[in-house]
Amino acid sequence: MDSSPHPVTVRKRGAVCLIVIDHPPVNAASHAVRSGVMQALLAAETDDTVSAIVIRCEGRTFVAGADIREFGQPPGDPTLPALCLRIEAASKPVVAAIHGTALGGGCEIALACHGRIADASARLGLPEVKLGLIPGAGGTQRLPRLIGVPAAVGMVATGRMMAAAEALDRGLIDAVATGDLTSDAVSFAEKLAGDTARASEGADAAMALPLRRTGDLPVPPFDAAAIATEIDVIERKARGQLSPGVGARCVLAAATMDLAAGLAHERGAFANLLASEQSAALRHVFFAERAASRVVALEGVAARPVNCVGVAGAGTMGAGIAVALAEAGYQVIVAERTQDAAEAGRSRIEGLHQRAAESGRISQQAAAARMAATIVGHDIAAFAPCDLVIEAVFDDLAVKQDLFAALSGIVRPDAVLATNTSYLDPNQIGAAASQPERVVGLHFFSPAHVMRLVEIVATGQTAPDVLATAFAVARRLNKLAVLAGCCDGFIGNRIFSSYRKQCEYMLEDGALPHEIDAAMEAFGLPMGPFAVFDLAGLDIAWARRKRLAATRNLAERYVRIADQLCELGRFGQKSGAGWYVYENGKRRVDAGVTTIIEAEAQRSGVQRRSIGADEIRTRIIAAMVNEGARILGEGMAQRASDIDLVFINGYGWPAWRGGPMFQADRMGLGTILEEVERMQARDGAGWEPAPLLVEMARSGRLFGG
Numbered sequence: 212m213d214s215s216p217h218p219v220t221v222r223k224r225g226a227v228c229l230i231v232i233d234h235p236p237v238n239a240a241s242h243a244v245r246s247g248v249m250q251a252l253l254a255a256e257t258d259d260t261v262s263a264i265v266i267r268c269e270g271r272t273f274v275a276g277a278d279i280r281e282f283g284q285p286p287g288d289p290t291l292p293a294l295c296l297r298i299e300a301a302s303k304p305v306v307a308a309i310h311g312t313a314l315g316g317g318c319e320i321a322l323a324c325h326g327r328i329a330d331a332s333a334r335l336g337l338p339e340v341k342l343g344l345i346p347g348a349g350g351t352q353r354l355p356r357l358i359g360v361p362a363a364v365g366m367v368a369t370g371r372m373m374a375a376a377e378a379l380d381r382g383l384i385d386a387v388a389t390g391d392l393t394s395d396a397v398s399f400a401e402k403l404a405g406d407t408a409r410a411s412e413g414a415d416a417a418m419a420l421p422l423r424r425t426g427d428l429p430v431p432p433f434d435a436a437a438i439a440t441e442i443d444v445i446e447r448k449a450r451g452q453l454s455p456g457v458g459a460r461c462v463l464a465a466a467t468m469d470l471a472a473g474l475a476h477e478r479g480a481f482a483n484l485l486a487s488e489q490s491a492a493l494r495h496v497f498f499a500e501r502a503a504s505r506v507v508a509l510e511g512v513a514a515r516p517v518n519c520v521g522v523a524g525a526g527t528m529g530a531g532i533a534v535a536l537a538e539a540g541y542q543v544i545v546a547e548r549t550q551d552a553a554e555a556g557r558s559r560i561e562g563l564h565q566r567a568a569e570s571g572r573i574s575q576q577a578a579a580a581r582m583a584a585t586i587v588g589h590d591i592a593a594f595a596p597c598d599l600v601i602e603a604v605f606d607d608l609a610v611k612q613d614l615f616a617a618l619s620g621i622v623r624p625d626a627v628l629a630t631n632t633s634y635l636d637p638n639q640i641g642a643a644a645s646q647p648e649r650v651v652g653l654h655f656f657s658p659a660h661v662m663r664l665v666e667i668v669a670t671g672q673t674a675p676d677v678l679a680t681a682f683a684v685a686r687r688l689n690k691l692a693v694l695a696g697c698c699d700g701f702i703g704n705r706i707f708s709s710y711r712k713q714c715e716y717m718l719e720d721g722a723l724p725h726e727i728d729a730a731m732e733a734f735g736l737p738m739g740p741f742a743v744f745d746l747a748g749l750d751i752a753w754a755r756r757k758r759l760a761a762t763r764n765l766a767e768r769y770v771r772i773a774d775q776l777c778e779l780g781r782f783g784q785k786s787g788a789g790w791y792v793y794e795n796g797k798r799r800v801d802a803g804v805t806t807i808i809e810a811e812a813q814r815s816g817v818q819r820r821s822i823g824a825d826e827i828r829t830r831i832i833a834a835m836v837n838e839g840a841r842i843l844g845e846g847m848a849q850r851a852s853d854i855d856l857v858f859i860n861g862y863g864w865p866a867w868r869g870g871p872m873f874q875a876d877r878m879g880l881g882t883i884l885e886e887v888e889r890m891q892a893r894d895g896a897g898w899e900p901a902p903l904l905v906e907m908a909r910s911g912r913l914f915g916g
Contacts, residue, residue, distance in 0.1 A: 219247025221254070224397045226262040226404070228255040237275035238268045240316040242287040244278075248320075249289045249297060256302060263304040263400035266324065267393055272311025273333070274320055279342070279497065282485060291316050291348040292478060295323035299424050304403035308396035309333045309384070312372065319346055322353040325422050326403055327384040328396045329375045335383060336372035340454045342497060343490030343867055347481030349426070351461035352473040356428040357382050360438055360466060367458040368445045426470035438463060451735045452867040454484055488877060492869030495915065496859060499852035499870075503693050504682065506849070512675045514683035515627060518542060521600035523614055525556020525587065528631060529603035531659030534563045537581035538660065539687045544597060545587045553589040560585060563660060592621055599627045599684065601653055608635050612643035619645035627680050629653040634700055634755065638670045648674040651681045654701060656861045664860035666695045666702060691860050696847035703857045705847075706838045706871075711752070713834040714740045715770040716894060719812045721819040722827060724790045725800050730824035731831065735865030740831075741790040742798065743863075744773075745783035749790075753777040766896035772811050776804070829878075833886035836875040840901035843914075851914035872914040880908040 218234035218241070230251040232238050248266065255261045268274060277291060289297070298305050298320065307313070307321040309329040318335050321327050329335070337350045345351060345367065355363035358381040366373065378384045388395040407422050442463070446456035461477050468476060484490050519542040522533045529545065536543045545560070547553040561582055568578040586593065591614075594600050600622060602614055611630060618628055628650045630640045641650030652668025665688075667681045678694075685692035695701040700708055714727055728739020738746070753774060763769070776789060783789035792801045812819050839854045848854055855870020868874055875883045884905060890898040907914070 217247075218244050219251055221251045223261075224265075224393075225401070226260060227397045227400050228258070228261045228264045229393070229397075230255070230264060230266045231269060232266070232274060233269035235270055237272055238270060238317070239276055239278040240274050240291055240320065241278035242281065244274070245289050245291060245294050246287070249294055252297060252301060252305070261303065263306065263404040264301065265306045265308055265393070265396045265400050266298075266320065267308035267396065268310070270311075273307070273309045273313040274317025275312050276315035276317055276338075279494065282494065291319065292474065295319055295348045296474075298323040299325075299426055301325075302422075304400055304407060304422060306396050306400040306403065308388075308392050309335065309375075310392055312336070314372070315339055315346065315350075316348055319348040319350045319353070321384075322357070322425055323349060325424065326399055328386045328388055328392070328399050329378065329384045330392050331375055331387050333375045333378075334372040335375075335378055336370060337367050338370035338372070340368060340370040340458055341493065343452070343454050343487060343493040344484050345454055345458035345461055345477065345481055347478060347485075349470075349474055349477070351458060351477045352465045352468075352470055353425040354383075355430050355462050355465045356425055359431045360433040360462060361441070363462045363465075364438060364441060364445075364459045367462050368442075368455040430466045433466070435466075450732075450737065450865065452865070453487065453489055457484060489867040492867050492873055495852065495869045495873050496855065496866050499850075499856050500691060502850065503691065503853055503856055504686070506678070506682070506694055509675060509679050509682070512679045514679040515598065515625065515676055517598040517627070517680060517684055519544065519597045519599075520684075521546065521594040521597035521622075522603060523591065523594075523600060523618075524603035524605075525553065525559060526603065527559075528655065528657055528659055530556060530559040530563060531657060531661070532601055532603055532631070532655055533560050533585055534567075534581070534660040535655075535688050535690075537564070537585050539689070541584070541687075543585040544593050545585060546591045546593055547587070547589050550589050553587050557587040560587065591617060594618060595621055595623075597622055597626055599629060599680070601629045601631055603631045603655075606632055606635060608639060611635065611640045615640055615643040615650070616645075619643075625649070627651065627677050629681065631655055633704055636697055636699075637668050638672075638697055641670045641672065647672040649677050651677050652695070652697075652701070653681055653684075654695070656703075662861065663689075663691045664703075664857060665690045665692050666857065666861075667692050668695050668697060668701055670697055691856060693853045693857055694849055696842075696845070698842070698845070698847045702842060702848050702854060703861050705842065706835050706854070706858070707862065709834045709838040710740065710831060711744070712770075713830050713890070715773060716768065717822055717827060717830065718772055718808050719770055719815055719817045719819070720822060722822040723800075723805060723808065726822070726824075727827055730827040733824060734828055735868055737863050745789035745791055745793075745798075748783045748785055749773060749777050750782040764896055768894045768897075770811070770815075772808055775807055775811070829882075829886055830890070832871055832874055832878065833883050833890065834898075835871040836883050837887045837890075837898070837901050837904055839872055840904035840907070840914075844901060844903035876913040876915050880904065880913065884908040 220231045222229040230248055232244055234244050255264050305324045306326040307324040310333050313321045313335045318337055337346045339346050351367055362381055375387050379387050442459045445459050449455045457480050461480055464476050465473050520536050521544045522529050523546055525545050525547050533543050533545050547556050564578040564581050567573045568575045600618055604610055628644055630637050630652050637652040641647040644650050650670055651673050654666040656662035656664050665685050669678050682692050724741035728741050731739045781788040784793050787793050791798045842848050851872040854872050858864035858870055859866050887900045
C-alpha cells in the first residue's frame with residue numbers, strides 16, 4: 212500500500228532525536244508511517260542519550276491527513292488515536308516542526324505533541340468535514356483546549372485552515388520559525404527538555420515549566436448559549452449534511468468530559484459517520500476530483516506557454532473570466548465592440564475586484580494591482596501579443612465565427628483560441644479559424660470568477676497540446692476542469708435540459724413549482740429548480756427553444772407553460788415575476804401561475820394528480836441519469852464521476868449526495884431503469900432508456916465500478 216519502503220527515519224541533532232517522515236506526495240499518515248513513528252518514539256524514550264524529540268517531514272508538507280485509501284479497512288496497529296495518545300504520554304518533550312500544511316490526522320499528531328513550531332507559510336486545519344467525517348484521533352478534544360470552544364467549533368465545522376500567524380495568536384502553535392525550521396524546532400525542544408528537567412528536580416517554581424500535555428489542559432470559559440445558537444446555525448446551513456453539526460457538538464462535549472470520555476465520544480461519532488452514505492458520497496467526490504484531470508491521451512503532452520490572455524467581451528461572463536485570469540497572475544487584455552461597451556466593461560471588472568477587497572478576501576493593493584494588469588479597450592487588434600484568447604461574446608454562431616476569422620489574422624499562429632459557448636458546436640466555430648486545431652472549448656460557469664467548474668471541450672481537430680494548455684490554464688485558475696465532448700449542451704447543460712423538461716412535465720401532471728422546489732431543497736439543493744430558472748432568467752431558455760423550434764422532434768412531449776410566462780413578460784427575478792412573484796426582495800407563490808398550469812394541463816388532456824416529494828426526486832434523478840448514461844455511451848464524458856462533478860460544482864448538487872450517477876448506484880440501476888421505462892410510456896419520444904443504462908442495470912454493474 213505504501214510507495215516508500217522506509218517512510219520514517221531517525222536522525223540525531225545532539226541530544227534531540229529527529230523522527231523524519233518521508234512519504235510522498237503529502238506524507239499521509241498511513242499504517243507504515245504510524246508504525247514507523249511509534250517505533251521511533253518508543254526507541255527514543257528508552258535512549259538515555261536522547262533528551263527531546265522533534266517530528267518533522269521531508270517534501271513539500273507536514274503530514275497532510277490520513278491515508279484515505281485505508282478508510283473502511285480494518286485499522287492496523289497502531290491506530291492514529293493510539294499514536295496520538297502515545298505521543299502525548301511521552302516522558303520526553305515531543306515537538307512538531309510544521310511546514311506546508313498540517314491537516315486532519317497531521318494536525319491531530321501536532322496537537323498531541325508538547326510543542327508546535329511552524330514555518331511562517333504553514334497552515335493547520337481539520338478538514339474531515341469535507342469527507343463527511345469529523346476528526347477521529349482527538350482533534351475535537353485537544354483543539355478546544357488550546358484555542359477555545361468558539362474557534363474550535365468554527366474550524367471543525369467548516370474545515371477551514373488557519374495560517375501560522377493566526378495559529379500563534381490563538382495558541383494553536385507555540386512559535387513561528389524565524390530561521391531554519393528544523394534548527395528552531397530543535398532549539399525549542401532543547402528548551403522544553405531543560406525546563407522539564409528543572410521541574411523534575413524541584414527547581415524554583417517561577418522557572419520550572421513542566422511538560423504541557425494538551426489533553427490535561429482545561430477548556431477555556433465560553434458562552435454556552437452563544438455556542439448553542441452557532442451550532443443551530445451550522446446545522447441549518449449544512450442543509451442535511453451531518454458532519455458539520457456532529458463535529459461542532461463533539462467540540463462542545465470537550466467542555467463537559469475528561470479527555471478519555473471525550474475521545475470515546477468522538478471515536479463513536481467518527482465511526483458512525485464513516486459508515487454513512489454521506490461519507491461514502493464525499494469520498495467518492497474526493498477521488499473523482501483527482502481522476503478528472505487524468506486524460507490518457509494527454510500523458511506526456513506539454514502545454515503551450517501562456518502568460519498573456521485576451522478576453523473578447525466584457526459582459527457578465529467576460530468580466531468574470533477577466534477577474535479570474537487577473538487573480539491567477541495573468542496579463543489580461545479585454546476588448547469590446549465599442550468605446551461605450553469597453554468603459555462599461557472596465558467598470559464591471561473594477562467593481563468585481565473592489566467587491567473582493569471590500570469583503571476582505573483580498574487587499575486594496577491586490578485589487579489595484581490586478582486592475583493594473585488588465586487592459587480594456589475596443590479594438591481586437593490589441594489581442595496580437597496574446598498566447599490565448601477566450602471569446603465571451605453573444606452566443607450566436609455567426610458572431611463567433613466572424614470573431615474567430617478576424618482573430619486568425621491578428622494573433623500569432625501558435626496562439627490558442629477558446630470559445631466559451633454554452634450550446635453551440637465548437638467544431639463549427641473553430642472551422643472559421645485559419646488553424647482549427649488550435650481551437651478548444653472553455654465553458655465557464657457564471658459567475659466565472661466564483662464558480663469552480665470549467666468544461667473543457669475538445670473539437671474533432673483540437674491538437675493535443677492545445678487541449679493540454681486548456682487544462683494547464685484551468686489549474687492555474689484553480690478551477691476544476693472536466694473534459695467534455697462536442698454535443699448540444701456538452702455534459703452539464705445537456706443533462707440539465709432533461710432535468711428541466713421533467714420538472715415542466717410534472718407541472719402538467721400535478722405538481723406546482725413551489726412543491727418541486729421544496730422537494731429538491733429538502734434533498735439538499737440550495738435552491739429548487741424553478742427558483743433557479745427565475746434567477747437565471749426565463750428568457751434565456753425561451754430564446755434557445757425558439758432557435759431550436761424548427762428542428763424539434765414534434766413527436767416529443769412539449770409543455771408550453773414556460774413559453775406562456777415569457778409571452779406575458781415574466782422573465783424571472785429581473786422582471787419581478789416568473790414562476791414566482793418578487794416584491795421587496797422576497798419571493799412568493801403566485802396563484803396566477805397555478806391557473807396557467809391547470810389550464811395548460813386541461814388543454815393538453817392531462818389529468819392532474821398529487822405528486823409526492825419522493826416521486827419528484829426519483830423522476831428528476833432518473834431523467835438525469837438516463838441522459839448521463841447516453842452521454843457516457845456516446846463518449847461525451849470520460850467517466851460517470853465526471854458527470855457527478857459537473858453537477859456538484861456547476862449546478863449546486865449537494866456534494867454529500869455524491870452526484871446523480873452516484874445516487875443512481877445507491878438507489879439501484881434497476882429502479883432507475885424502471886422509472887425511465889415509465890417515462891417512455893408516459894412522455895413518449897425522447898425518453899427511451901439509454902442503451903448503456905439498460906446494459907448496466909441488467910448486468911448488475913454500477914457507474915462507480
